[in-house]
Amino acid sequence: MEVDCETPTKGEEEEKRKPIVVILVGAPGSGKSTFCNHVMRVSTRPWVRVCQDTIGNGKAGTKTQCLMSAASALKAGKSVFIDRCNLDREQRLDFVNIGGPQVDVHAVVLDLPAKLCVSRSVKRTGHEGNLQGGKAAAVVNRMLQKKELPKLSEGFARIMLCQNESDVQVAINMYNALGPLDTLPSGYFGQKNPAANIQLGIMKFLKKVDGPSRAGSDANVPQDSIANRISKENDRLPEGPDNGSASLGHAVNNVTDGEELEMGSPGGTVSSCNVPTLAFPSISTADFQFNIEKASDIIVEKVEEFVKKLGDARLVLVDLSHKSKILTLVRIKATQKNIDSSKFHTFVGDITRLSSEGGLRCNVIANAANWRLKPGGGGVNASIFSAAGAALETATKERAVSLTPGKAVIVPLPSTSPLFSREGVTHVIHVLGPNMNPQRPNCLSNDYIKGCEILREAYSSIFESFASIVRTPKNLSMESYEKQVSGLSDSQNHFEISPMDQFLNSELKFKREGVHESGGNKKWKPLQDELGSNSRNSKNRENNPNSEKNGGSMTKSWGFWAQALYRIAMFPERHKNDVIEISDDVVVLNDLYPKAQKHLVVMARAEDLDCLADVREEHLQLLRTMNTMGLKWAEKFLSEHETLVFRLGYHTAPSMRQLHLHVISQDFDSVHLKNKRHWNSFNSPFFRDSIDVIEEVVKHGKATLKDDDRFLSMELRCHRCRSAHPNIPRLKTHISKCRAPFPAVLLQPGHLVCARTSDGLVQ
DNA sequence: GTTCTAGAAC
DNA sequence: GTTCTAGAAC
Known part of the structure; x- marks a missing residue:
């Protein structure tokens, strides 16, 4: 990293001065104008802010006016802020091309939570574009639905993604310090928060991501030199042939490298953050003293073999040191073999901190384990066990007690592990490599x-294990759910599943289905084939002393209060005040704390059927009976209140024991609906429509479950128009008035039950 | 599942 | 100051 400190002559200065166009991207209320104002107050670079809200002198400004104004500022040698929303590619296109090759175009993306933007826009007064008060919320929500995050391929030299106020402050500081002759390194900066599509309470969110290494130092230490900041930032870049030389004087336009490791956003299309990625260390070349030349040949050979099979998934070879010989060798050989650089990369960094410190999200990491699968010993193994905490040790013990050279074992990482929560790692693949060190066991002399x-077998084992994790059945994901309900979906999205969900799915599988040990000589098969079908929980219960005590399924123990429904199902005649219908198979009762005007539950009377996880093919008839009973009661209510609309479904992970179907009117007009959990349990993928569950059991013999608490903390969105709201009272005020049509996904047959129309019953 | 309540947000 | 959330206890 070097900074040119010499004072240039006037001629050189003219030559070196390169205006920048910074395109701000963000919804109303995201802080674009504030950003510009901050920078323009402090920066020594001449800036012009082109703002569509003000450019029309009181009238609505136009894009053309903005373009002309920006062009004239650039001509005068000034740098320009384009202060308009610029939320989609088309809106940005003309501004990106405005200065030609002489001008660097940056994007600063203010991708703050919808509810924060809404709340700011609603509250502000004296807004330049007069977008404030009640109408602002609708505008912000509508605009955010069109959001399309910028990509380097649009022509940006640099993109900086800010997802919270700390990120924004870092960006402000960076532009504040950017003198007239300075340039910023090219590439995509800013890490996507893995849980950003579940907008948590904003302060909680900020606390979680406001790490000292980022906002803290940069925001509070203004004297921190720009060179240092850029150096820090470059450390987070993928190591590529050019990035290492990025400096103040040499902005590097390394579009391919930047983009392949860019961190996407939930609002974008399929973002590379969601690309399943395996980070793996070089096996056997450290403590096991395997020849580095030979090892690098094998790595490249195996990578070449597997990148073709892995679809969109990516492989990243990681080493701690910039001086790593193995990394250099592999990089050179991979380039020689023309291995697709969007599928395989080398990366300098700590494999246990790839996301938090490297900005590289890897869902799966491989560990160069010892044969006892124990922590310690130094190197990657010690580091991974230490970073993952006791959870990994326990989870590993459940899978295997030892490994033979060349073999691997997949360990799903419990969500309690810091590697899971902090880094987003869902699985660790332990592998044992060949040993050439006479001081270690099984030396090959x-x-x-x-x-x-x-060694070949070891890499095959790692990559096959990774493939088996990635290859799980496709299903409804949170992301595709959002796309569907916001009307942005196409038929393909309908069946997409984000890799994170794939991982979560596969983790559930592992928990239920036991060890998967992958060996290099095994045939590569999808995970579910290899593991066969599930064993019933009830069988497991027979061998589980706790099951009697808890009287519940293997996966959950139920407290006393959680067994209230169970007691009613078993002895309905004792609860005549609550129960409104009893049949041989089901019991119907009004929900004790209804979350809508009409809310009842249809409960199965079968033993050993606590929740959806217990449902199997043999329960199909029962599911249909429950659905029919639910429909019957919905229709009964509809005959009395024809404006009501009902939805029938199950909670993915119910609080109460005993399988029960909710029949709930969609007004959600109830004093008992009090918190986010209540809302999201009926208005997120946590709520599984009865008809979908039946279809899944028909097709797969069981319901697909994502027992994922994240759904319950998703931001509050109207179930009709999908607008975001900052809290429950505001949401309730909104839904009491919202008459927008239901999202298309719910209008599909069988999901909503409405009053009779001339065409018959609309379901 | 609810209730209670500390403390954050406003 | 009041409103609201979220976690603990039940």
């Missing part, structure tokens, strides 16, 4: 024929 064979 320089037998490289056998050594190479085992």
